[in-house]
Amino acid sequence: MSALTVKTVLTSDRPVLDASADVQISIRDLDVHYGANHAVRDVTFDVPRQAVTALIGPSGCGKSTVLRSINRMNDLIPSARVEGEIRYHGVNINDPAIDPVIVRRNIGMVFQKPNPFPKSIYDNVAWGAKINGHKGNMDELVESCLRRAAIWEEVKDKLKESGLSLSGGQQQRLCIARALANDPDVILMDEPASALDPISTLKIEDLMRELARNYTIVVVTHNMQQAARVSDRTVFFSLNDQRQGVLIEAGATADMFTNPRDQRTEDYITGRFG
Amino acid sequence: MSAMSGGADSVATDLLDSTPMRGRVRRARLFLILLYAAAAFTVGALGVLIGTTLIDGWRYLSLDLITNLPSRRPEAAGLYVALWGTVMVIGLTVLFAFPIGVGAAIYLEEYGPKNRLTKLLQLNISNLAGVPSIVYGLLGLGIFAVWFGLGRSLITGALTMALLILPIIIIAAQEALKAVPPSLREAAYGLGATKWQTTWHHVLPSAVPGILTGTILAVSRAIGETAPLLVAGASAFLLFKPTGLDSNYTVLPMQIYNWTSRPQQEFQDLAAAGIIVLLAVLLLMNSVAIIIRQRYSRKLRG
Numbered sequence: 001m002s003a004l005t006v007k008t009v010l011t012s013d014r015p016v017l018d019a020s021a022d023v024q025i026s027i028r029d030l031d032v033h034y035g036a037n038h039a040v041r042d043v044t045f046d047v048p049r050q051a052v053t054a055l056i057g058p059s060g061c062g063k064s065t066v067l068r069s070i071n072r073m074n075d076l077i078p079s080a081r082v083e084g085e086i087r088y089h090g091v092n093i094n095d096p097a098i099d100p101v102i103v104r105r106n107i108g109m110v111f112q113k114p115n116p117f118p119k120s121i122y123d124n125v126a127w128g129a130k131i132n133g134h135k136g137n138m139d140e141l142v143e144s145c146l147r148r149a150a151i152w153e154e155v156k157d158k159l160k161e162s163g164l165s166l167s168g169g170q171q172q173r174l175c176i177a178r179a180l181a182n183d184p185d186v187i188l189m190d191e192p193a194s195a196l197d198p199i200s201t202l203k204i205e206d207l208m209r210e211l212a213r214n215y216t217i218v219v220v221t222h223n224m225q226q227a228a229r230v231s232d233r234t235v236f237f238s239l240n241d242q243r244q245g246v247l248i249e250a251g252a253t254a255d256m257f258t259n260p261r262d263q264r265t266e267d268y269i270t271g272r273f274g
Numbered sequence: 275m276s277a278m279s280g281g282a283d284s285v286a287t288d289l290l291d292s293t294p295m296r297g298r299v300r301r302a303r304l305f306l307i308l309l310y311a312a313a314a315f316t317v318g319a320l321g322v323l324i325g326t327t328l329i330d331g332w333r334y335l336s337l338d339l340i341t342n343l344p345s346r347r348p349e350a351a352g353l354y355v356a357l358w359g360t361v362m363v364i365g366l367t368v369l370f371a372f373p374i375g376v377g378a379a380i381y382l383e384e385y386g387p388k389n390r391l392t393k394l395l396q397l398n399i400s401n402l403a404g405v406p407s408i409v410y411g412l413l414g415l416g417i418f419a420v421w422f423g424l425g426r427s428l429i430t431g432a433l434t435m436a437l438l439i440l441p442i443i444i445i446a447a448q449e450a451l452k453a454v455p456p457s458l459r460e461a462a463y464g465l466g467a468t469k470w471q472t473t474w475h476h477v478l479p480s481a482v483p484g485i486l487t488g489t490i491l492a493v494s495r496a497i498g499e500t501a502p503l504l505v506a507g508a509s510a511f512l513l514f515k516p517t518g519l520d521s522n523y524t525v526l527p528m529q530i531y532n533w534t535s536r537p538q539q540e541f542q543d544l545a546a547a548g549i550i551v552l553l554a555v556l557l558l559m560n561s562v563a564i565i566i567r568q569r570y571s572r573k574l575r576g
Contacts, residue, residue, distance in 0.1 A: 017334065076463060101468050104464060109460075111457065115457040116461075118461075118479075182466060
């Protein structure tokens with residue numbers, strides 16, 4: 001897919017960050033319902049290209065729901081209904097006419113709990129490429145993905161062993177390598193380090209910084225320090241009085257942590273609630 | 275006591291004193307004894323059954339038993355025809371019931387919408403698992419033997435048996451599919467896999483051990499069934515093994531039933547030997563499933 005210059009059209013008066021910057025994904029007026037439950041209301045923000053965007057906020061504020069809308073994972077939940085526009089390469093991928101399978105081939109995902117396939121380390125990485133019709137040298141692809149996920153040195157002598165034999169932190173990096181094998185341009189990460197120990201967490205964070213040179217990364221995190229450490233942009237969500245997830249503030253991470261515009265953001269990042 | 279010896283010492287005394295725990299410990303022990311008793315009763319009953327069968331039948335256990343044709347003389351009578359009948363009927367039954375059963379389970383769990391129709395289907399499948407087997411015999415007689423014109427043939431028997439075990443396989447396969455963690459499906463979908471790729475490459479292999487356990491139970495049920503085949507047309511006395519799908523046939527439980535209904539003690543003992551052969555065939559057939567299951571669970575554990 002050729003990199004289209006995405007012209008940001010402001011369809012809402014909500015705060016939009018950097019409308020002039022190189023935007024990878026622009027989300028406009030996103031609403032998500034689970035049955036009768038209006039979980040996310042009227043969310044609008046942009047995801048800059050080749051940078052880390054952190055989605056933060058208290059539990060239940062819909063940040064994971066927003067993340068899962070970006071690669072149509074909410075389609076798997078029968079009661080979920082997603083409304084609004086998610087523009088990616090100029091296309092509204094939330095359009096029912098768009099096949100979610102194609103979306104997910106371009107927008108990879110890493111989950112909260114490491115979930116490697118019960119297959120060999122090699123097959124974990126190769127499978128996605130295989131089903132998507134990869135034509136080149138598979139051995140080279142597997143090695144380069146494992147290298148980019150900073151796990152090659154640890155697994156190069158045991159590629160035939162099960163992915164489940166690795167430690168939690170290694171499993172998560174294997175899952176990142178697996179996502180890279182599809183050659184996505186966006187990687188979504190849903191609290192990728194919350195199930196890991198501090199050392200493994202640090203490795204994942206370093207990796208996120210490294211990957212942001214070539215990939216657009218959107219990460220949901222509960223950990224404010226983590227958002228401050230790894231992200232270029234931060235989007236803060238909270239609940240309104242009807243307990244719907246709403247976007248409070250979005251901006252450059254450095255600004256937001258030093259000089260939050262909204263009182264609720266300040267309360268959250270200083271640890272007064274959440 | 276605490277007033278006399280001060281704070282720390284009273285804590286120590288309380289820690290050392292097991293009086294308040296005594297009731298709980300006793301209850302735990304009692305429960306354990308009950309569990310042992312239940313297990314011992316089950317295993318004991320099975321042991322007595324197999325033991326008396328072995329004592330009665332061991333005299334007739336020889337190669338002749340499985341190579342001889344049926345006969346009026348107990349010393350010459352064998353299970354050759356019935357053994358072949360059982361192996362062929364059960365083999366065909368699994369061939370029909372396994373793919374259809376697993377396919378139905380995949381549809382219901384992975385593809386089918388969760389609406390009133392599928393709920394009704396689900397309820398009916400559960401009910402069918404509880405229908406007496408002789409009803410399946412009548413169904414087989416009516417549909418396969420008469421309506422399809424297949425007669426009292428091997429294929430009628432196998433199709434009837436397949437109907438009988440289909441609900442068991444469907445329910446077991448559904449449970450096995452339900453037990454596959456959603457995170458595995460998400461991992462595959464997240465890589466841009468289609469529903470079929472996700473199901474075929476990941477969900478189904480993870481469910482194989484559970485599906486095979488259900489199949490073992492179903493085959494064990496089918497191999498011992500006499501009533502449906504009695505109705506659907508197994509022969510009582512046959513001097514040749516089945517040669518094709520349209521052959522007449524008999525099965526081991528039919529032969530055993532035939533022997534037990536004779537007055538001579540020799541035939542009673544022969545029936546006991548027949549039961550041992552039946553158990554051996556059951557174990558042999560199930561061992562295939564058990565070996566595949568072990569290989570898959572080892573692979574999945576990693």
